[in-house]
Amino acid sequence: MDVSDVLPERLSSDLCRAAAVLGKAKDLLIITHIDADGISAGAIASITLDRLGKRHDVIFEKKVTEDTLRMINGSDAGAVWVCDLGSAYLSGMKRHDVIVTDHHVPDPKWRRKQTFLDDFCDIHHLNPHSYGASGSYDVCGAGMTYLLSKAVDPANEDLAYLAVIGAVGDFQDDREGRLVGYNTAILKDAIAAGDVTASEDLRFYGRDTRPLTQYLQYGGDPPILGITDNPAGVQRFFSDLGIPLKKDGAWRTWTDLDDDERVRATAYLLSMASEEDKNAVAGEVYTLNRFKRGSGLRDAKEYATALNACGRYDDAETGLRICKGDVKAMEDAEKNRLDHRRNISAALSYVKENHMIHERRFVQYFDAGSKIRETVVGIVAGMLLSSGDARKELPILAFADADDGVKVSARASRMLTDRGLDLSLVMKAASEKVGGYGGGHSVAAGATIPRGREKDFLDAAEDLISSQVT
Numbered sequence: 001m002d003v004s005d006v007l008p009e010r011l012s013s014d015l016c017r018a019a020a021v022l023g024k025a026k027d028l029l030i031i032t033h034i035d036a037d038g039i040s041a042g043a044i045a046s047i048t049l050d051r052l053g054k055r056h057d058v059i060f061e062k063k064v065t066e067d068t069l070r071m072i073n074g075s076d077a078g079a080v081w082v083c084d085l086g087s088a089y090l091s092g093m094k095r096h097d098v099i100v101t102d103h104h105v106p107d108p109k110w111r112r113k114q115t116f117l118d119d120f121c122d123i124h125h126l127n128p129h130s131y132g133a134s135g136s137y138d139v140c141g142a143g144m145t146y147l148l149s150k151a152v153d154p155a156n157e158d159l160a161y162l163a164v165i166g167a168v169g170d171f172q173d174d175r176e177g178r179l180v181g182y183n184t185a186i187l188k189d190a191i192a193a194g195d196v197t198a199s200e201d202l203r204f205y206g207r208d209t210r211p212l213t214q215y216l217q218y219g220g221d222p223p224i225l226g227i228t229d230n231p232a233g234v235q236r237f238f239s240d241l242g243i244p245l246k247k248d249g250a251w252r253t254w255t256d257l258d259d260d261e262r263v264r265a266t267a268y269l270l271s272m273a274s275e276e277d278k279n280a281v282a283g284e285v286y287t288l289n290r291f292k293r294g295s296g297l298r299d300a301k302e303y304a305t306a307l308n309a310c311g312r313y314d315d316a317e318t319g320l321r322i323c324k325g326d327v328k329a330m331e332d333a334e335k336n337r338l339d340h341r342r343n344i345s346a347a348l349s350y351v352k353e354n355h356m357i358h359e360r361r362f363v364q365y366f367d368a369g370s371k372i373r374e375t376v377v378g379i380v381a382g383m384l385l386s387s388g389d390a391r392k393e394l395p396i397l398a399f400a401d402a403d404d405g406v407k408v409s410a411r412a413s414r415m416l417t418d419r420g421l422d423l424s425l426v427m428k429a430a431s432e433k434v435g436g437y438g439g440g441h442s443v444a445a446g447a448t449i450p451r452g453r454e455k456d457f458l459d460a461a462e463d464l465i466s467s468q469v470t
């Protein structure tokens, strides 16, 4: 099966039209998001243009602001390619030859105006929502960018692995324990190109770099009773199975285990996991064949984390260099990765030790003030939910200081989105009510609101949440 076989016909023809715009433009501006998905998307776009011999700049943005729109509208580049962002702000784009490859919930105003605006400004909007697919599971920003890249030249199939990294970085494989939808077809391309191997395995984080004990103790999402955060339990687990923790004096990683050890350890862990968590504990994992064992880039989740560690600390350019094959960039990224790990772990302890999570009837929240960076507060909120330190039955909202007001990050368990919760709508409507703006996805969304309006925002969000969830 080729990826183009599973795409709706309308998407295939829209991709061809957008590819023609890329072919025609003399020079281009790429604008992309700072997270793992955005960086992989930016890399796919940039490599595609390199191969076409097109001059281009790549600019990273945390979100679309008035300044971003001014930059898009005022750019003298022949075309502007916006990746993993932009769909929510289409009505602010007023120039010719804009291409948006995104998966965020689109701007409803634009959809309504689309028919007559089409005559004046031509935006090539490529987003799964427009074709009846999900932006949360079926395809990500890097995936849509890859589809366009492949429409430009089928030989760009060797970029499919970057779209797999983007999808994993946006947790698109979490609900089913594997990639689904368009992502499956993109994965097939990556496998066909020889870049990715998909295998059934434990889906904990850090299988290629963390010592076995740390892998089990801290890698679990969802947590497993008796293992997660339980060093004695982990020691017992491996000694019960007769699996040595070291080889030749060095700590072994999960990928160092032989097949027999891995199968026995997985079966034992599954027997400890609750019925509902089994799907998340084991499933499909993605190995990136072109990277060496232990490099931190061989497992798709670890690669995505390396990119996040760059982008969320104002160094997305290093992430882009990694994706474009610059070996030296990995050394620069190592410092970012260590900082990221330290920051996340300090942030988690800060929230837990100070008992900062407040519960209301339909929502829980914490206010990190200036203690947690606004770019990582969402990651922290998500980890609190999955580690069980925050209640899974309630969405979690997290506030953090930002230059332009207060940043809000929202996360929810799949259980709630399955029952009708859509955080993207909640963030958009509640922030607009207090003079801010926001959006995102049903399970992960964000907003920026004016300082001092947190309580009103919470009230509005809670009203919306209670009316959505059945």
Ligand code: C5P
Pocket (backbone or CB within 6 Å): 063, 088, 104, 374, 375, 377, 378, 379, 408, 409, 410, 437, 438, 439, 440, 441, 444, 445, 446, 447, 448
């Ligand atoms: O920053 P955070 O990781 O919490 O963002 C979660 C999602 O919400 C991202 O996909 C982001 O693009 C989106 N978001 C948004 N508008 C904002 C803030 C975040 O659409 N003002």
Ligand code: ZN
Pocket (backbone or CB within 6 Å): 037, 038, 084, 103, 140, 141, 142, 170
């Ligand atoms: Zn994304």
